[in-house]
Amino acid sequence: MSQIIPVSAFDCVVFGGTGDLATRKLLPALWHRDADGQVPPDSRIFAISRKPLDDDAYRAFVEETVRPKLGAVDAAAWARFRARLRHVRLDAEGDEGWDALATALAGAEARVRVVYLATAPKFFGPIAQRFARAGLATPATRLVVEKPVGTDLASARRINDEIGAVFDEACVYRIDHYLGKETVQNLIALRFANSLFEPLWSSQWIDHVQITVAETVGLEGRAGYYDTSGALRDMVQNHLLQLLCLVAMEPPRAFAADAVRDEKLKVLRALRPLAEGAIVRGQYAAGAIDGAAVPAYAQELGPGRVSRAETFVALRLDLANWRWAGVPFYLRTGKRMARKTSEIVIAFKPVPHSLFGESVRLEANRLVVRLQPDEGITLRLMTKEPGPGGLRLRAAPLDLSFAETFAGRFPEAYERLLMDVVRGNPTLFMRRDEVEAAWGWIDPVVRAWERGADAPKSYVAGSWGPAAATALIERDGRTWHEELA
Ligand code: BG6
Numbered sequence: 001m002s003q004i005i006p007v008s009a010f011d012c013v014v015f016g017g018t019g020d021l022a023t024r025k026l027l028p029a030l031w032h033r034d035a036d037g038q039v040p041p042d043s044r045i046f047a048i049s050r051k052p053l054d055d056d057a058y059r060a061f062v063e064e065t066v067r068p069k070l071g072a073v074d075a076a077a078w079a080r081f082r083a084r085l086r087h088v089r090l091d092a093e094g095d096e097g098w099d100a101l102a103t104a105l106a107g108a109e110a111r112v113r114v115v116y117l118a119t120a121p122k123f124f125g126p127i128a129q130r131f132a133r134a135g136l137a138t139p140a141t142r143l144v145v146e147k148p149v150g151t152d153l154a155s156a157r158r159i160n161d162e163i164g165a166v167f168d169e170a171c172v173y174r175i176d177h178y179l180g181k182e183t184v185q186n187l188i189a190l191r192f193a194n195s196l197f198e199p200l201w202s203s204q205w206i207d208h209v210q211i212t213v214a215e216t217v218g219l220e221g222r223a224g225y226y227d228t229s230g231a232l233r234d235m236v237q238n239h240l241l242q243l244l245c246l247v248a249m250e251p252p253r254a255f256a257a258d259a260v261r262d263e264k265l266k267v268l269r270a271l272r273p274l275a276e277g278a279i280v281r282g283q284y285a286a287g288a289i290d291g292a293a294v295p296a297y298a299q300e301l302g303p304g305r306v307s308r309a310e311t312f313v314a315l316r317l318d319l320a321n322w323r324w325a326g327v328p329f330y331l332r333t334g335k336r337m338a339r340k341t342s343e344i345v346i347a348f349k350p351v352p353h354s355l356f357g358e359s360v361r362l363e364a365n366r367l368v369v370r371l372q373p374d375e376g377i378t379l380r381l382m383t384k385e386p387g388p389g390g391l392r393l394r395a396a397p398l399d400l401s402f403a404e405t406f407a408g409r410f411p412e413a414y415e416r417l418l419m420d421v422v423r424g425n426p427t428l429f430m431r432r433d434e435v436e437a438a439w440g441w442i443d444p445v446v447r448a449w450e451r452g453a454d455a456p457k458s459y460v461a462g463s464w465g466p467a468a469a470t471a472l473i474e475r476d477g478r479t480w481h482e483e484l485a
Contacts, residue, residue: 007422009040009111013101015092015127016118017047017058020222021146023065025177026118029414031070034084035077038419046086046104048097058087092119092127098134105136113141114421120225121150125162132166142421144173147238148229149430152446153439160432173421174430178239180413180420183371183402185428187246187344188255190369190377197367198251200348202323207364209329210345210481211243213371214337214464216289218311219300227301230309232281235333237442241268242430243371244317244331247344248324257427261434268437270321274445280457280468281449282312284336287461294336294461308449310456311335314469316476330473332480336461342371345481356393363395368481375402375410 012030014022033039047058059082067073088104090097105113115131117124124145131137143163150156163172178184191197200206213235219226226234245264252259286296298305312334319329346367354362366380377400385392402410420428457466464470464482473480 004036004038005419005423007038007040007112007419009043010114010422011044011046011105011108011111012114012116012418013046013048013105014116014118015048015123016116017087018049018051018053018061019118021118022047023062024069025412025414026116026418027062027066028069029412029418031066031081032411032415033419034081035074039084043084044086044108045084046088046101048088048090048092048101050089050091051087052089053087055086059085092123092130098130102134102136109138109140111140112422112424113138114144114418115141116144116146118146121148121155121159124149124159128163129166137166141167142171142173142424143167144175144421146175147177148233149174149435150439151229151233153436153443156436156439160436164432169432170426172432173417173426174432174435175417176238176242176430177413177417178242178371179428179430180415180417181371182410182416183369183375184243184246186377186402187243187369191246192251192255203325203327205348206327207347207349208327208476208478209247210347211240211247211329211331211343212345212481213240213243213333213342214340215333215335216337216340218284218294218297218336218461223301227307227309230281231311231313231333231335232442232445236313236315236331237438238430240331240333241438241441243344244329245434247346248319248329250323255427257425257429258431260427261431265431265434265437266321267319268434268441270319270324271441272318272320273441274315274317278317278472279313279315279445280466280472281310282314282334282459282466282469283307283309283456284311284334284461285458287336287463289336289338289462296461297336308455312337312456312459312465312469314465314472316472328476328478330478330480332465332469334459334465338462338464338482340373341482343481344369344371347478356391360391360393362393366481376400 014026016022030039030045053061062085067078086104088097088101090101117127119127128143150159191201245267248267249263250266252263284297286299287294297311298307301307314332317329317331348365350364351362354360362382363380368378370376379398380395381398382393383396385394417428457468459466464480470480
């Protein structure tokens with residue numbers, strides 16, 4: 001059963017208040033926390049945008065765009081949530097509207113002020129600075145920055161400097177929503193709340209690790225952003241590297257902000273530069289997913305468009321440290337893949353000697369952490385098949401399904417993270433040095449792609465990516481996990 005930890009009344013100011021992130025993730029997250037009784041009565045939500053909306057028009061907009069996504073909604077709870085919503089028309093790049101925002105926030109200086117920048121990264125610095133210059137950055141203000149922080153190391157540094165000029169690092173919350181996923185936090189519990197795995201968690205017992213984040217969706221109307229970003233910057237620089245950090249980090253001293261982030265940073269700093277041929281990028285061609293035809297990426301972009309943006313990346317990386325020397329980490333992510341699945345596979349080494357003779361194939365143990373959907377943990381073990389007929393061995397799953405074990409709704413990542421901001425707990429947020437270390441590792445790859453003439457390899461929508469991604473792991477004598485499932 002979940003427990004509601006009370007928080008004090010707060011104001012949440014969302015720049016990009018009519019945008020995709022606000023309507024798809026932030027408002028639904030705030031609604032769920034409110035419906036569960038966690039949002040104190042006079043807390044308010046200020047949506048900031050350039051649209052000429054008053055409070056009522058914004059409420060109608062939310063009614064139309066957000067409410068249908070929420071399923072069954074209690075009418076009284078919805079009325080309470082609706083009444084919290086305000087709209088302030090403001091030009092984030094100009095001077096207009098800041099006075100109106102100051103007036104709207106006046107008198108609530110003592111309460112926690114969550115300022116969420118759900119905008120393109122180029123606006124992060126300017127908005128933070130204008131917000132502070134307007135005298136709105138109270139001591140209890142926390143600035144939340146969506147990913148991506150920049151598009152490379154130089155732009156990330158610039159943004160961090162611009163923000164850092166007016167906000168203390170302790171007040172800056174850089175979101176990677178993967179860290180708010182229940183199952184991702186479970187990784188920390190799995191490793192450090194059990195004595196079973198940690199002694200095996202090293203090159204001595206682990207052969208390799210796979211991290212897969214596969215999606216079936218395509219552009220989802222985000223072409224403007226995605227086509228200039230591509231999968232490496234959209235997914236690997238943040239979500240996949242953060243997962244890698246949680247798998248590979250040393251035990252932190254405590255589950256506390258800097259203790260955890262110090263250890264994650266060490267992992268990022270131990271990343272070896274990618275070896276020649278250690279990365280494959282792809283772009284989907286037309287295909288079908290679940291029987292429905294799917295157009296090619298270029299077609300989704302628009303008629304006559306061509307693009308070199310990658311919608312798929314697979315890579316092998318290595319960590320230069322004592323624990324992981326010689327253990328490859330294979331990462332892959334893509335859009336329009338065969339099915340939606342995010343999982344981490346810890347592939348253990350085979351037994352050193354088989355008692356059962358050469359004709360009996362022993363599958364090495366695998367620990368599979370399923371992040372989504374169907375959240376759970378599976379340990380594949382060799383077992384004896386019951387019955388006569390000799391000692392017949394077979395790999396069988398030891399399965400923990402979260403849905404079967406724990407009752408109730410699993411909160412969305414943004415619910416947890418937004419409440420962490422209100423509470424002032426930055427453990428599950430990225431520190432400046434982490435973000436910059438990740439970009440520092442990504443940059444040379446992007447630069448090499450830009451210099452080269454190669455285009456991403458084509459893969460059929462609804463597949464597991466280009467053939468070269470299969471070859472990437474097979475040339476090391478290994479296979480991607482789904483082929484065993
Ligand atoms: C976002 C990316 O950060 O994560 C999207 O920008 C991607 O391209 C999304 O679809 C995936 O998140 P989730 O929670 O659906 O796995």
